[in-house]
Amino acid sequence: MTTTADTTAPAGADTSDILALAREQVLERGEGLTQEQVLQVLQLDDERLTELMQLAHDVRMRWCGPEVEVEGIISLKTGGCPEDCHFCSQSGLFASPVRSAWIDIPSLVEAAKQTAKTGATEFCIVAAVRGPDKRLMSQVAAGIEAIRNEVDIQIACSLGMLTQEQVDELAAMGVHRYNHNLETARSHFPNVVTTHTWEERWGTLRMVRDAGMEVCCGGILGMGETLEQRAEFAADLAALEPDEVPLNFLNPRPGTPFGDLDVLPASEALKSVAAFRLALPRTILRFAGGREITLGDLGAKQGILGGINAVIVGNYLTTLGRPAENDLDLLADLSMPIKALNDTL
Numbered sequence: 001m002t003t004t005a006d007t008t009a010p011a012g013a014d015t016s017d018i019l020a021l022a023r024e025q026v027l028e029r030g031e032g033l034t035q036e037q038v039l040q041v042l043q044l045d046d047e048r049l050t051e052l053m054q055l056a057h058d059v060r061m062r063w064c065g066p067e068v069e070v071e072g073i074i075s076l077k078t079g080g081c082p083e084d085c086h087f088c089s090q091s092g093l094f095a096s097p098v099r100s101a102w103i104d105i106p107s108l109v110e111a112a113k114q115t116a117k118t119g120a121t122e123f124c125i126v127a128a129v130r131g132p133d134k135r136l137m138s139q140v141a142a143g144i145e146a147i148r149n150e151v152d153i154q155i156a157c158s159l160g161m162l163t164q165e166q167v168d169e170l171a172a173m174g175v176h177r178y179n180h181n182l183e184t185a186r187s188h189f190p191n192v193v194t195t196h197t198w199e200e201r202w203g204t205l206r207m208v209r210d211a212g213m214e215v216c217c218g219g220i221l222g223m224g225e226t227l228e229q230r231a232e233f234a235a236d237l238a239a240l241e242p243d244e245v246p247l248n249f250l251n252p253r254p255g256t257p258f259g260d261l262d263v264l265p266a267s268e269a270l271k272s273v274a275a276f277r278l279a280l281p282r283t284i285l286r287f288a289g290g291r292e293i294t295l296g297d298l299g300a301k302q303g304i305l306g307g308i309n310a311v312i313v314g315n316y317l318t319t320l321g322r323p324a325e326n327d328l329d330l331l332a333d334l335s336m337p338i339k340a341l342n343d344t345l
């Protein structure tokens, strides 16, 4: 597998073959695959996985370039969420072990400093809530101001569903990007969450986009969705045109309703990453949680050579990720530069 873009379509490409068609449509013309085409990719035999990952990598290199965006995340408020997302150990409705806790502003600033030291350009402040209340909004405002005074980094937030007033407040605070995941296909969402709707999430995303913030929206694969629904989800995301898509794989957490689901097989996870890249040729596609359990130690390398172009450094929200140095060493080994702050403004 090479790390350079292959920009030549094979002469007389067989367009009855989905990868030949994708080479022409996505790699050459930059047009993402449709829902039906994504499904064909997801249904490919495992023996075509290497070829698929190479194509996804070529598409990423051609339409995004070699830079990899590095982001750190910090949980301002953990656990005790009133919602019932069946995968989430931060829901207060399940017998999962994550207790409700807040971190203070000095700890937030310290985490931003440590994140910036890794070369990361984004620092995302996350809270386990349905949506922010006044207390959370004022904590976020104070945190952002304190970080701004000491650290040169772009700030993202993930605070659940927003009102228009809250969207405007966050935009005025200078929040660069807002994360709100659709989590899964619209048709599968009621099997995953019952306390709010997919459409409510979509509404927040539209307001965020209209206020001029970048939209970060992804989800979790391996929550019992069919391949058809996984393709539907890719098409849903493509319609939203998010700036960033974080892809998680379900890491079944004890005590949650999805605690007994099987982990996605590695080949299926990699096929899915590549298929999402072919649906979203220009987006920042980020490996978020669950890759260690699905893909093991080699997961980062396989992902970054199979369509991924952004990583989260350090700890995830409730489970340990890999230490930042491992990922940063890997990028150096692959000669992939970390995206610089001034390139992202």
Ligand code: SF4
Pocket (backbone or CB within 6 Å): 081, 082, 083, 084, 085, 088, 089, 090, 091, 127, 128, 129, 130, 160
């Ligand atoms: S995913 Fe978010 S909204 Fe859902 S239970 Fe977890 S913290 Fe709450």
